[in-house]
Amino acid sequence: MPLSDDQQHEIMDARGVGMMTTRPVARALDDQLHLPRPVLDHGFIRVIDYMGDDAAVVQAARVSYGRGTKAANEDRGLIRYLMRHRHSTPFEMCEIKLHIKLPIFVARQWIRHRTANVNEYSARYSMLDREFYIPAPAQLAAQSSVNRQGRGAVLEGEEADDVLRLLREDAGRNFDHYQDMLNEDAEGNSIDPDRAGLARELARMNLTLNTYTQWYWKTDLHNLMHFLALRADAHAQYEIRVYAEAMLEVLEAWVPLCAEAFRDYRLGAVTLSAQMLAVLRRLLAGEAVEQPASGLSKREWGELMATLGRAA
Amino acid sequence: MPLSDDQQHEIMDARGVGMMTTRPVARALDDQLHLPRPVLDHGFIRVIDYMGDDAAVVQAARVSYGRGTKAANEDRGLIRYLMRHRHSTPFEMCEIKLHIKLPIFVARQWIRHRTANVNEYSARYSMLDREFYIPAPAQLAAQSSVNRQGRGAVLEGEEADDVLRLLREDAGRNFDHYQDMLNEDAEGNSIDPDRAGLARELARMNLTLNTYTQWYWKTDLHNLMHFLALRADAHAQYEIRVYAEAMLEVLEAWVPLCAEAFRDYRLGAVTLSAQMLAVLRRLLAGEAVEQPASGLSKREWGELMATLGRAA
Amino acid sequence: MPLSDDQQHEIMDARGVGMMTTRPVARALDDQLHLPRPVLDHGFIRVIDYMGDDAAVVQAARVSYGRGTKAANEDRGLIRYLMRHRHSTPFEMCEIKLHIKLPIFVARQWIRHRTANVNEYSARYSMLDREFYIPAPAQLAAQSSVNRQGRGAVLEGEEADDVLRLLREDAGRNFDHYQDMLNEDAEGNSIDPDRAGLARELARMNLTLNTYTQWYWKTDLHNLMHFLALRADAHAQYEIRVYAEAMLEVLEAWVPLCAEAFRDYRLGAVTLSAQMLAVLRRLLAGEAVEQPASGLSKREWGELMATLGRAA
């Protein structure tokens, strides 16, 4: 169960109190505020707060463009225009704050996105919970032989069993030793009155990278979409991609017009190099172009053919 | 009159619609949302939206510090602790968005604070309004003779009259010529059907730096306070300081506990160098310390004596 | 003449002293260090310092990717791979510092790129020079009738003469009044001993937006290329584009492999939306697709046809 009793009570308290505001309200998101969406075996994301909605993006764009862009029924068109032409500042006018529980090795990838505000649970101050990420069998993949940072086929049989057993045993043993060195049980009581207990800031180093941590993470809509463009992508590691996919659902609830434009012009879009564009024009003119005379490397040729849905 | 008819209507519309939310509501700020506070002769600030309140700062700090910091009645103490020890991340969890009208030369100082989101009215797209900042007579100061970037005594008599006349005439004439080059009147109609009209992106270069512009400006509470620490300070130029002072009132309405701690630990605080501290300890021990043997330069000695309320 | 005597001497001093270093040296750039490239009528850019070269990008990428990517002759391929797949962090490992003289209205666009370090000449401390940007006749364009932020045909005849005269007269008169209010001539001497002189921080507001300012501007290679992708683009205003074009030449001298990859994968690249890609696949399959049944708006259809070099 991913949420502590205290957190459950906090959610119930927060959701029980509706208040009046004259701020913009994104109704669909407001209605699911505070509630956790489960991710992986013990993780979650839940929206704590947000600022702005689709209309706030439009309003900010209209401050910039002033008179002459007033037609009220053109919000969708304007948002699509902004997204297509990579205007970023109007999207920066919306903000969202999430509470996220995630394995430490995922947190290490995530934190590389620097344009966000973060408050992480501190293992210098407090003991961590006994929770580790153990992959579901379907996610237990071999190293890819073609992509140095990718996954290949799913492991099976004894090898899979061994891996799962090692991951479970090592994480559990190391956590037990962590508590043992702290000389503190889960309730914070001393285990052995004759021992001092190692400092928390040291003991934590014995934990494995699949131990769960949690943080508050706040970012603006532009940077959220940049995160999603990279992390909801097929090349992202599965364990961070599932968080991005849960956040895509949040995006739909929050700013449906932006989410639609994001799918069309970012997630589903492709970029072609100058050389690829030249090849494309020749193909469209009916010319038979082959890789060797294309000006593209074999790798790029393969990428272009895949993009165009053609056999390489 | 600082707000256009359209903006007035927008305010009335926004304030007329109260909606329910389960987000934290800062009541005192919510009640004054959208309303402009006048600043200088034609400027204003008005809060468009906000995220979080004093409790959100506390909540974020408690995620970091975990168990053991739960006592409910200690919010004020915790906020003061965070401010005193320059913990910045919990304050980053609140966000505010303002609509600001300000002279261009003030905007040029303001934009140097990079950790904010900005959408400025674009004079490439639209014509600017015929509004210039003309200092009130009490603000018409001579160059300081002791501070290369400061003001001295107030100008008086004929010199003051001349300055005001020049500022008014030059700004007005340049604006008239701007419209003339655009070949466009205030309603956007062509003045002379036989002329093409200069491109807006070029014509704007004829305007003076006291012409008003406007923008949406969004930042987090930490960076807002950093801005205020620099710009509500006596060394800041008067024309940006009045904006900072208006924003201090917003801070009080929004996050009263943070605002109190900010006044005590930042605005009213002083920093002493290692050498100053050494002098101070000698003074407290009853020693008679003079500048030459203090290890401080004359300038620093003067600063220290001023801080301690002593004659230099 | 864009550089002051003092700046000329500084350049000669700096270039006269060669020193040994074990840092990477980008020879072609090092040889042109400090020398100004003229831009517009009084502006310039000149490189003051730099860190890193093409090999530094490769070195940083290899720290990340570790063993297995060592082949020494693959620098070009690796840089092209990084650029194509939008890996940004290895490019952040190079840094460049420029001294730039530019009109204030250009500086206002430029400063919107926040991920840079800036030290601007302060008109609170010192008097500005009597230099204004006056467009060359070929750049004196009418407002575009199809693009709200673009230029149309070049102004001609009397209208062009009037515009140039107004720009010259207004900038000159306002600058004269600026000096007059300061009560200070170009050598810093008092004009009238009986007047106090207006504070510099106030007098500057009388200047026009085509007055030249100058700054040191420092950024990393990734953000430099992002700046160039936006500002060397045909949609950028001419007056900032010429600075970007001069910086593209700097890029070639500094990091030729990165510059080549940047031209292929960023400057010359196109992005197609999900809908555009679907249309493209149908076209390649020999289908006759028309705009109404394409799923694209008229505007997007026009953009796609232009990209593909086809009649809309």
Place this chain on the structure above:
Amino acid sequence: MPLSDDQQHEIMDARGVGMMTTRPVARALDDQLHLPRPVLDHGFIRVIDYMGDDAAVVQAARVSYGRGTKAANEDRGLIRYLMRHRHSTPFEMCEIKLHIKLPIFVARQWIRHRTANVNEYSARYSMLDREFYIPAPAQLAAQSSVNRQGRGAVLEGEEADDVLRLLREDAGRNFDHYQDMLNEDAEGNSIDPDRAGLARELARMNLTLNTYTQWYWKTDLHNLMHFLALRADAHAQYEIRVYAEAMLEVLEAWVPLCAEAFRDYRLGAVTLSAQMLAVLRRLLAGEAVEQPASGLSKREWGELMATLGRAA
């Protein structure tokens, strides 16, 4: 031995080649470029590249302040003025790039400083080395009983032995199982030809947080000093403080005038709140002030007395 053979060769190659440059050279730093300074049991820092020196800070400040601040022999005074008054932009004009080897739990604290560029060794691409941080006996401290995030007395006897044994055994066993799951030995050869081997991006989750990682880290002088102000402080965790202390030595070699000013005005400085300042003035006036009537909390009173070198 912290550096691999490849890295040793890279260092010898880099140091063997001196080249001429007209860029500013910080001789003392240049002479120690590339050489590692050992930190902790397997870590190091080494400077890879730098831009600028003390004179570059002065030069940038003089662009801002223009005429009137030219006296050549006043560099030290100007740098001290800039530091004392917290002018940050001139210090942003220098940049430094370090190669750092550090335990993952230290890297997790470090990365929270967001205004830096980072390229970290990727355990998705490559196998990590078998190196873990094991505290020296003198650093094996108990949890502090007065400071929730601090250390108390050094552990001794059997408890210390047990802790060291657990840390060693758990890190070693988990690393062995990591290699086992990868089915790869240290040379990258397959251990068991019948097994597929778990994907690297998954296997790494079994490692402990004291495993060493490495990265290139690049930042400007202003942000470097901000990092050092926080991390060379007595409140910082020992394991990151030793890195900060090694970097302080780098600072001395690179920009000795800035380093001196930094020690006087930042590292050795104290900040007093408005209430503390009021107490201080009363003390200096000879008044006997006690905590209850001081307006300070007990905690703040204690902090003030400690600052002033008085008994609380």
